[in-house]
Amino acid sequence: MPNVESITRGLNREQRDAIAHTEGPLLVLAGAGSGKTRMLTHRIAYLIGSGRARPREILAVTFTNKAAREMRERVHALLDADARGAQVATFHSTCMRILRREIAQLGYEPGFAIYDQADSLALVKRVLRALGAGVRAWPPRGVRARIDRLKNRGILPDDLVGGDDEDTQRFAEIYQRYQTELRRSNALDFGDLLVLTVRLFETRPEVLDSYQRRWRYVLVDEYQDTNPVQYRLLRLLVAAHQNLCVVGDEDQSIYAFREADIRNILDFEKDFPGANVVRLEQNYRSTQPILDAASAVVAHNLERKGKRLFTERDGGELVRMYEASDERDEASFVVSELLSWRDRGVRLADSAVFYRTHAQSRPFEEELLKYNLPYAVVGGTRFYDRKEVKDALCYLRAIRNPHDSESLLRIVNEPARGIGRTTIERVLACANERGVSIWSALGIALEEKRLGGAAFKRVSAFVELMEGFRAEAPGDSIGQLLARLLNATGYVAALEKEATVEAEARLDNLNELLSAVEEFERVNAPGVEEQENGDEPRDLLDLYLEQVTLLSEADTLDPSDDRLVLMTAHVAKGLEFPNVFVVGLEEGIFPHFASLDDPSAVEEERRLCYVAMTRARDRLVLCRAETRRLHGSLRYNQPSRFLSEIPGELASGDRPGDGGYAVGGERFPAEPSAGVRIDFSHAQWSPDDLPPFQAGQRVEHPIFGPGSVVEVAGSGSDAKLRIRFDRAGMKTIKLRYAELDLLN
């Protein structure tokens, strides 16, 4: 057993408090970079090392596999080999493991498939078609998102109450059918993993009881991002002993779109009476200017407990700001900075570029290619989302679980084997009529001679092919199975015949998949992890398929390569880099335009900006572009409000907003000129009234000079004016920030 002294050595007082408080509910408010992973891992080690818990009595839940892996490794480093075996996993994989054991009680089979977003969308489309719901009234993506939101709130079709209006009823019908089809496929979507586990615990007290007794200590990372169904799950798990330790930072709650509820962390003390609270405010990552700038931004939010981050690090550069003319200029500025740093010996891997949306990566990629600089775009289209890779995996899935209809439909005519739309329609009709899976319907169609001569032959050949693989699948290595499968199905031959650059790339990807599979088999001696937990070893193919599905964006990041990483601010959470560029800081981009008319959504954008800024250890550079091409059209964006929320003394470079403008290379002073400032704090008009400007009026702007109002858009404090300035041309001015003089 490790020495308890050695476990707490080197921790600060607050961290030690958090570790020593082992019994009952505990809320740890951990600011960015305050050593929360350290606290969590040492807490696990302490629980075991002090003899309070056996490893298997501990459950630690995170949001990404990467975080789980890191935590597991760090716990292992603190403990002897025989003290390992605490379950450290994501919410989704924790639920998946529970369901693999228990799901028969809910009427599914343990070998269920897991549907990712693409599978789920395909199923929604099939359901809409079967129900005759038009895509205009029921856009598939919207329906999928609505179902997902409900599941994240723990609501299954049976729970939908009331709603006598047509929309609600029709939606309930769609949702019900979607869920029925999932069950017929013996498949679960991401939301099901959570909601069905809660359902299981709520309907089977004896099952819940066994897990309550098993996991006597529960730890949760990133608690601010839990959604209602995760919250319910945690409450159920700790109901008996209340040994729940949650760690989080309300300023880093950025997953409202998947129903994360910031109130979970804000109300923790109310939900768990008698909870202890520990605050970790000492930051071990960033310089003071970076911390102050990030804190100043997030201080503009109302929904927070408030904290003051400090560091013992001395000095540090000011936060830099750069104003680019367009997105290409923004990219070339970033790359030129990187080049000059590289000349001074800074590794590329020590820098990262964060943007709001994936679509912003492109100009950076082009610029980096120009200089032959290695880079990695994290996210976007994942390797496993590529068509050929997905096809190959669907073959494996269909062999493992033939009733997985989405997989089967995907590969039934891939490569083309003459089973076309007409045949499929017939089989689908049969499946709907009998209420069975597509695989069963294929059998029925053959048996009852429902298909024409040619179709009959092709379908029975396909069925035989799949059955042949099913019969020989066990015992075989996955790599061998996959290789044989790709050849026997003619998949490889079809690509080779195509002989295009694209086909060549697809073949490369399949080879890459093969090596990945082999690597997986090499690393995972049969069911290692499961055996540590005292469970039955699991089938390797099952493990592989679910691992691939539950893999997240950041999980694939390999820090040993010297390459620049580009990623969204969401993916960046939990990571840190010496040098960080946050780009595209413009109104409508970051904050994203979809959030602009909702104050709480803007607060979430602000938290996201805070997350991005606090990833930086030594240098932080903030960029924006005056114009940007988006979806093919040119847009003029105002500087992000977040930029003007940073106090002037913390920043250097082109400061927008009340810190002065740079226009055409010329610097303008921060002090407003004699223009009449419209002071909204004593507004003569209520925010919902029309703004006091009309098209056609002549106005004067302190920087752009005289001009004519062309258009007034929006109302209240979000109103915008389009003004054609005599010298500076057409500009869009946000009324809130405008210092306009009426000239009439």
Next chain:
DNA sequence: GACGGCTAGACTCTA
């Protein structure tokens, strides 16, 4: 049943 060409609509963020 396969394939090519055209058009409307979409990109926010993710396990």
Next chain:
DNA sequence: TCTAGCCGTC
């Protein structure tokens, strides 16, 4: 700008 889905032709 890109792509999924539709339509027409062989």
